Every structure is written in structure tokens, then in C-alpha cells.
Amino acid sequence: MKKIVLSFLLSLSVWGEVSAFEAGDLDNPHPYGLTKDEKYILKNRESIKQLKQIIDKQTQLIKSQQKDIETLKLNYIKYKENYNELAQKVSGINSLLPSLEDISLKVKNLENELNKTKEELNISKSNIEILSKQLNDLKIVVSQNSNLQQKNNAQLINLIEKMANKIDKLSSNLKKVSSTNANTTNSFKKLSKSKIFALALKEYRKYKFSSAYEKFYYLYEKKYRLAETLFYLGEIKYKRAHYKDALSFYKQSVKYLKNKNNYFIDDLLYHTGYSYEKLGNLEFAKKSYEKLINDYPNSNLVKYAKKRVKNLEKTK
The missing domain is CATH 1.25.40.10 (Tetratricopeptide repeat domain)
Structure with a gap:
């Protein structure tokens, strides 16, 4: 009987030593025995995780906008190729010379359609501006949380800056491709x-x-x-x-x-x-x-x- 009791007490002692080593483990799914600093670090990790989720959503939105823009560009190139092909055919068909002026007007109408395609690229501009605003809001949240771990904070800011550069580049491309509408004022x-x-x-x-x-x-x-x-x-x-x-x-x-x-x-x-x-x-x-x-x-x-x-x- 004494041996059984002694064996039970030894097992409790060993179990207690293992649990003591696990206390304060931030990687434990159910951490315990955390100090005040460790609890704060754990809380910051959750904040960073939430911010990364938000950034991932914004990245998906940007990718979607990029696909739309690429589609519009391909349509523009296709229209341009059709226009060039039509222009070559017009120049080489002498039998249709009596109707040359009528054909020319049709070609000009096609060119107008190309200009409309350029203007459609401006549709994405407002969406880019919305994404930029959301990105700035994220920057404000990060800057206010000044007690974040330095390493994680640097990674998060780097990720946000990359997004900002992508948005700036996308906006710049839109301005170059978009149609320059005529000034309706008397300026x-x-x-x-x-x-x-x-x-x-x-x-x-x-x-x-x-x-x-x-x-x-x-x-x-x-x-x-x-x-x-x-x-x-x-x-x-x-x-x-x-x-x-x-x-x-x-x-x-x-x-x-x-x-x-x-x-x-x-x-x-x-x-x-x-x-x-x-x-x-x-x-x-x-x-x-x-x-x-x-x-x-x-x-x-x-x-x-x-x-x-x-x-x-x-x-x-």
C-alpha cells in the first residue's frame, strides 16, 4: 500500500514539473501562467492578425481591379487592331473608290469607339481612391498602436507600403490611358x-x-x-x-x-x-x-x- 501511494506522489511531482515548463508559452493554444508583458504581447499578436486579414481582403480587391483594367486594355488593343486592319483594306481596294468617303466616315466612327474604350478605364478610378482611403485608415491604426512589437510592426508597415506603391502605380497607369476629356469651360x-x-x-x-x-x-x-x-x-x-x-x-x-x-x-x-x-x-x-x-x-x-x-x- 505504501508503494502505491509513493508511486502516485512521484507521478504528481513529475506532472507538476512538466506543467511548470509550459507556463508562459505564447505558442500554446491555451497559454496560462502569463506575465503582464506576455499577456500584452499576446494581445498585440491578435491585433496584427486582424490587420493582416483586412490587408488580405484589400489585396484581393486590388487584384480584381487589375483584372478589370487588363480586360479593358485587351479590348482596346483588339479594337485598335481591327481599325488598322480595316484601314489597310480600305487603302488597297481601288474598286470601292467611289465610296471612299463613306468608308472613311465609318473608320472615324470606329476611332471614336476606341476613345470611348479609353474613357471606360476611368470607371476603376473611384474604386482605387476608395482603396487608398482604406489603406490610409490602416496606417493610422498601426501608428496609434505604438506599443506593438518592433519586428511585427516593421513587417506590417512594409506590407502596407507595398500596397500603397501598387495603388499609386495603378492610378498612374489609369491617368495615362484614360481619355483626356475636352475642357467644357472657357479656360x-x-x-x-x-x-x-x-x-x-x-x-x-x-x-x-x-x-x-x-x-x-x-x-x-x-x-x-x-x-x-x-x-x-x-x-x-x-x-x-x-x-x-x-x-x-x-x-x-x-x-x-x-x-x-x-x-x-x-x-x-x-x-x-x-x-x-x-x-x-x-x-x-x-x-x-x-x-x-x-x-x-x-x-x-x-x-x-x-x-x-x-x-x-x-x-x-
Whole structure:
């Protein structure tokens, strides 16, 4: 009986020694015997774990936005490839020359669709701003908890900074790709006339006709480079198939021409002829084409003008 009791007491002694070693173990699923500092460290670990979970969620959101942006970019590239392919086909199909201007308008409409695709990239911009705000909130939480362990705090801040860099890079890419919308205010009027003309010409070449028209018309009212300004006003009307208005501007442009060899005169004559043709005035259309052929034989539009004249003669 004494042996049994002694054996039981020895087992209790050994069990007590093992438990004493486990006291204060922070890795134990159910830690006990913690000091005040150890309890605080354990609490900070839980805070860091929660913050990491929040960061993981934000990272997933950013990845989702990146996928959306990549999809939009691929769509833009696809549209651009289709546009280039169509442009090559148009340049090589001589049998369709009588309809060349109509095809050109369709190509320009496709280019406008490309610009719309660029503008769709701005949809993600607001989401990026929301993520940035949430990220800043996380930074504030971390900075307020100044008693976090130095090692864990450094790791957390490093992770947050990486997220911030990704968001900044993403926002920068969006600004580069996104369409530069035309300024709807009158702020351009603060610029010099030469700069306004350059800006209007740039917008015209990018098919931003509404914004370009506003600037060219402002220059027309200021009587600045009237021959060119009126020509481009006519061109915008022409691109929109407003042929009667286009002719009105073309006629005024010719009045202010100081040099009959101006760089745009062959375009003006060809588009004048085409506008007359579309309006049913075939006699004046033929005269415009013939003037282009006779006065500017070196123009690359002469061959098209000759085909137009030939087609008009067949209709008699």
C-alpha cells in the first residue's frame, strides 16, 4: 500500500514539473501562467492578425481591379487592331473608290469607339481612391498602436507600403490611358491665340470635334488665321456629313486665302466637290473636281477626283 501511494506522489511531482515548463508559452493554444508583458504581447499578436486579414481582403480587391483594367486594355488593343486592319483594306481596294468617303466616315466612327474604350478605364478610378482611403485608415491604426512589437510592426508597415506603391502605380497607369476629356469651360480663352489654334488642331486630329469646333470658332470670331480656321470649321461639318454648312465655311475660307498653294487647298476643293455631289449639285461638283485636277496636278487627291468626274459623266 505504501508503494502505491509513493508511486502516485512521484507521478504528481513529475506532472507538476512538466506543467511548470509550459507556463508562459505564447505558442500554446491555451497559454496560462502569463506575465503582464506576455499577456500584452499576446494581445498585440491578435491585433496584427486582424490587420493582416483586412490587408488580405484589400489585396484581393486590388487584384480584381487589375483584372478589370487588363480586360479593358485587351479590348482596346483588339479594337485598335481591327481599325488598322480595316484601314489597310480600305487603302488597297481601288474598286470601292467611289465610296471612299463613306468608308472613311465609318473608320472615324470606329476611332471614336476606341476613345470611348479609353474613357471606360476611368470607371476603376473611384474604386482605387476608395482603396487608398482604406489603406490610409490602416496606417493610422498601426501608428496609434505604438506599443506593438518592433519586428511585427516593421513587417506590417512594409506590407502596407507595398500596397500603397501598387495603388499609386495603378492610378498612374489609369491617368495615362484614360481619355483626356475636352475642357467644357472657357479656360482655354486664357491661352494665346497660337496655343489655342495648336490645341484645337490637336483635338481635331484626335476626332474630338466638339471641343475643336468651339476653339476654332472662337478664333474665327477673333479673326485669327481666318483661311485655316474657316477651313477646319468646314472640315468638322464635313466629317459630320453636314455638307451645306461645310460649303459655307469652305467658301469663306477661299476668300481669305493669301496663297493659292496653301497646304489644305486640295483637300478643300475635293471636299467641296464631294459636298456638292452629296447635295445633288453635280455641275458644281464636277467644276470643283476639275479645278483640283487642273490647278493642283501633283496632289494625291487628283486620281480620286478623276474617278469622281468619270462617274459623274456616266450619270448624264
